[in-house]
Amino acid sequence: MVIKKKSIFFVISILICSIVTSCYYKKKEQINKPNIVFILVDDLGWSDLGFMGNPVYDTPNLDLLSKESVVFTNAYATAANCAPSRASILTGLNTPKHGIYTVGSSKRGKDINRKLIPIKNTTILKENFTTLGEALQENGYINATVGKWHLSENPITQGFNVNIGGTTAGHPKSYFSPYKNKALKDGPKGEYLTDRITTEAINFIVKNKKKPFFLYLPYYTVHTPLQGKEELVKKYDIKVNEDSRFSAKYGAMVESMDANIGRILTSLKELNLEKNTLVIFTSDNGGLAAVSSQFPLKAGKGSYYEGGIRVPFLVKWPAKIKQPKITETPVSGLDIFPTVMDAVNVHKDYSLDGVSLFPFLTKNKVVKERALFWHFPIYLQGINKVKDQARDPLFRTRPGSVIRKGKWKLHEYFEDGAIELYNLELDIQEKNDVSKKHPEKVKELYNLLKVWRTNTNAPVPKELNKNYIE
Incomplete structure (x- = not known):
């Protein structure tokens, strides 16, 4: 009977120790967060x-x-x-x-x-x-x-x-x-x-x-x-x-x-x-x-x-x-x-x-070099024809997607299929579209962009607006 009591006491002691230790480490972990x-x-x-x-x-x-x-x-x-x-x-x-x-x-x-x-x-x-x-x-x-x-x-x-x-x-x-x-x-x-x-x-x-x-x-x-x-x-x-x-x-x-x-x-x-x-x-x-x-x-x-x-x-x-x-x-x-x-x-x-x-x-x-992507299948109206610095005075954004990888940044526009390519290392102002000078880079980035859109199920607008006046 004495042995049993000692055994029970031992087990209880172990349990208490475990609980206290667990609480201590939990509290310590919480403090370190x-x-x-x-x-x-x-x-x-x-x-x-x-x-x-x-x-x-x-x-x-x-x-x-x-x-x-x-x-x-x-x-x-x-x-x-x-x-x-x-x-x-x-x-x-x-x-x-x-x-x-x-x-x-x-x-x-x-x-x-x-x-x-x-x-x-x-x-x-x-x-x-x-x-x-x-x-x-x-x-x-x-x-x-x-x-x-x-x-x-x-x-x-x-x-x-x-x-x-x-x-x-x-x-x-x-x-x-x-x-x-x-x-x-x-x-x-x-x-x-x-x-x-x-x-x-x-x-x-x-x-x-x-x-x-x-x-x-x-x-x-x-x-x-x-x-x-x-x-x-x-x-x-x-x-x-x-x-x-x-x-x-x-x-x-x-x-x-x-x-x-x-x-x-x-x-x-x-x-x-x-x-x-x-x-x-x-x-x-x-x-x-x-x-x-x-x-x-x-x-x-x-x-x-x-x-x-x-x-x-x-x-x-x-x-x-x-x-x-x-x-x-x-x-x-x-x-x-x-x-x-x-x-x-x-x-x-x-x-x-x-x-x-x-x-x-x-x-x-x-940080391993990777491509960054943006997708905007929508329209956003212009505010200031001069300060907006947009492609046209009517919209700040027309539907399209963008990819940046390394020093290169490519814009694609869904309305007319236009592509723009910029070397941000040399042209942070995006003044000089160099897509015609670097067709291989355009192909590389455009393919990455298309794969990304497929993988993310990114919707691309294709239906023409019958009310559009060119």
Whole structure:
């Protein structure tokens, strides 16, 4: 009987030890998981920041952050406007897989000017897609989206525990309170939206500082309507000095955005979270050329020339990224999902279209050269005949596809079968179409593009529009 009691006691002791050890390692693993702060600015252009060479807009906080980060100068949005870009970033899937190609209808512009019937657009991200938020939730993260959502009625059903300010709306009705946003209580009259969004984000960080968190911070700024703080607008009225390449109101919005990102970074430091927080900063698409010149890039938001899809992109994580640097390695918003999952040590197969940048960021391993693809079987009307820098004055985008591989970039247009080829190493402005000089390169890239469209079931519009007037 004594032996049995000793045996039972031994077994119980072993079980208790196992449970305690398991809890210890689970807690240790949880502590070691990085916090993630993903800042996505709306319509911020590649050329709009000080560290990217802008001579007018003041961005001291981001300039400092760039010196502490890996800066990608050849970073690309997944689409040239917001809804498809956000859908692709959050699912890790290119546009043909979720069907979101634009905002609202794909029949943008006048019917008589559209030669083809565009592919029908999907406006809501279906819940059968796994989002980055859901993947992190499954692995112990508490998640918040603070700002613009734009993909469904409520992000709570798609991987977020907290939603502040996110609805189907693509831009605010006002940057000054009252906001008329059903997911955000109005503040004092005249409160600035970018300030308020940041305060809410900091409150989330403070509340969840002892557990791994994912803060998705998709600012509404710097999307229209152009509304900046009066004192900053006056400052930029003087700085811009009637230079049509820049905008005083836009400059004021950019500076307010920068100041608030500074507040986020300061909070992380004060809470001793900076070292183990992965900070990702980028834009959902290129800047609006009618508002702010993207020179030396061609065109802007809504175009698949460089100005419409090349974006600022930087990553900081002091615990793992030991060497800040600037790199010309081409990357895509599609790479964010796999990179984050690699960073949190989750290796589930989500069948993503991007690649993890984690080995490059932490061990300087080369990112294997690959092709990047864009598909836009839709129309997007023009805004400014001169500043749009489009193929014609009616549309920023006509139906087509684009591929970039290495230094080469090929555009295909479905209406007339036209092909354009650019050597971005020599011609970042996409001024000189060299398709006639390099037929073998055209053939190579075009074949890759066709194979990719087949593999992704990318729909190509072929039906002629009977209302079209040539």
